[in-house]
Amino acid sequence: MEGHKPSTSLFDVYLRLRPSSAIDKERFLDVEHIERATEHTPLPTHITIHPPANDNRKRAVEKFAFTSVFEEHVGQREIFQSTGIVPIVEGVLGGQGREGRDGLIATLGVTGSGKSHTILGSKSQRGITQLTLDVLFQHTAPYLVEAETRPTVFQSICSADVSEGQILPAAAFLDSVYFPGDSSRMSRATTPAMQDTSFLSAPSSKRYIPRLSTMPHYPSIDDVAIEVDGSAEYAIVVSMYEVYNDRIYDLLTASATSKAPQKRRALLFKSTEHSPDRKVVAGLRKVICANLEEALLVLETGLTERRVAGTGSNAVSSRSHGFFCLDVKKRRRSSSHVAVPGAWSSSTLTIVDLAGSERARTAKTAGATLAEAGKINESLMYLGQCMQMQSDNARNSTMPGGVERMVPFRQCKLTELLFSNSFSTHNGAMHKARQKSIMIVTADPLGDFNATSQILRYSALAREVTVPRIPSVSATILATASAAHNKPSSGRDTPSATQDDLDAAHAELSRLRQELEVAQVLLEEETQRRMEAETSWQVAESRIEEVEAEIREEVFAEMEGRLEMEKRRWRAARDVEMDAQDDHLDRKLELLSQQMGGEVYEDHIPGKENVAAAEEGRCADLEDENAVLKEKLANAEREREVMRSPSKKMRVLKPSRKWNGSAGVSLDDL
Known part of the structure; x- marks a missing residue:
């Protein structure tokens, strides 16, 4: 099996296993531990999945390779330090005299496998997003500009933004959401549970600002050190949006004075006048945060607006892909503390909480929730195809005569947001250094075998079939046909290539099956509506x-x-x-x-x-x-x-x- 080539892979892919309390289910995933762990490979990198004993399809045992595998006992702090997030934060800040480069942190997995816990934490533990904000503000606090009290600085930040967005100081944004026209400053009570209506679209008298004292402070990362350019000054601008039904919606733009839910306007991902060689989400509302507390409040405000729903698999299932963006603006600091107009450079750290894939029969979804699940599964399938093709390109680049194929990232909004700036060029040259990306895949060893194995096939850096139970008739037929016709287009006639073709066909069948399920449910609903109309x-x-x-x-x-x-x-x-x-x-x-x-x-x-x-x-x-x-x-x-x-x-x-x-x-x- 070919090893992982981190220098050429688009993503460093990590696998995290979720602890499970179920004892009546069969474990289908095993971690291959390293006998002699070294300083560079302290964690296992391979897993093996075994089909369940009651599997009638006679599928083979498969082995998958990742950058690292984190077992059930690994905590949030170790995930944060061992997945390369700290170097990504350093790269976004930029070194001495260097511009920063973009970074991407994303989670992928089946619904209920622990993605949101990893990326956003829980009531008792902080997630990767909160830990990243803590590290970022701890080390940039002495160098952050005071945009709220210095109008010239605020104007320069607005002028340097290329996304045609609306930029506000954090205090002004929070006041417009929680205290519109209220000089008495409402009581800081805990945030009530919002189930059926949008939080930001609710009347201002029913909005309560979250209390920072109720937010988790564990684990602590005070001992984590990162490199900061001491000769520069920084500004941190926060924005949030979601991809819902293949459309982009801002999570911070609800009207502060609205008394009823308003129809949201979809945003465009495009090149702007100030960014001709790089696509951005145009028209976002962005908030300049001066400290960690303001950033956490903005984060909580945006999360309350995100689309969630209860399903048979997860009581609080995300129905959209959530994006939390940190625009780190940097410029040379003058010794006289005089602003330098137009000297801002910008790099973005994007933290993505992908919605989980789910099966309609398991999740017991119907109607609009089923249509949402169909869009989620479709976008995740395209994401898996892009990651698998990029992994193949990484392997082919090391072989003599290997040809890289184009990654089809324009198939949906999710892959376009994740991949377009990684491959985009301007006059044949990259606009800036390619972004560094991390993908954390979460899996439940006692969960749904079919859904989990599908996610692992998409996301693994390398894979091989180790123990086939029965020779696959389909594989034999396809291999024979490939050898007989000598396909010149692909140039691959190895068993692994044939298996890849079978996996692609299986993925297509899964997609068609999901579409069929959606169509059947829609047909039943339409038939029911027709009968009701006739009656x-x-x-x-x-x-x-x-x-x-x-x-x-x-x-x-x-x-x-x-x-x-x-x-x-x-x-x-x-x-x-x-x-x-x-x-x-x-x-x-x-x-x-x-x-x-x-x-x-x-x-x-x-x-x-x-x-x-x-x-x-x-x-x-x-x-x-x-x-x-x-x-x-x-x-x-x-x-x-x-x-x-x-x-x-x-x-x-x-x-x-x-x-x-x-x-x-x-x-x-x-």
């Missing part, structure tokens, strides 16, 4: 029919009521009209009686009763009377024409055609 639609149709029936009933009742009112109105009008007609008829009868010189009764007109008895004696009298009446009727007609009465003309009385021997005047002739 709601049917209920709505039934409701529409009921509403239509109710409306028809109301309209019918209203129409009936209006018809009844119209009937009553027309009946009343008819009664009035009939009364008027009766009155008119009475006036006409009265007029007729006046003309005739007697009274005429409607119910007692001669000729209607006892007609047979009076017929013979009155015939002659009626003829005479009839002639008189004709004359009087003619006179009445002429008078009515003069009076222009509105009633119909009264017809001239004529002798009745139906006498039947009776005497009198018939009403039909009136």
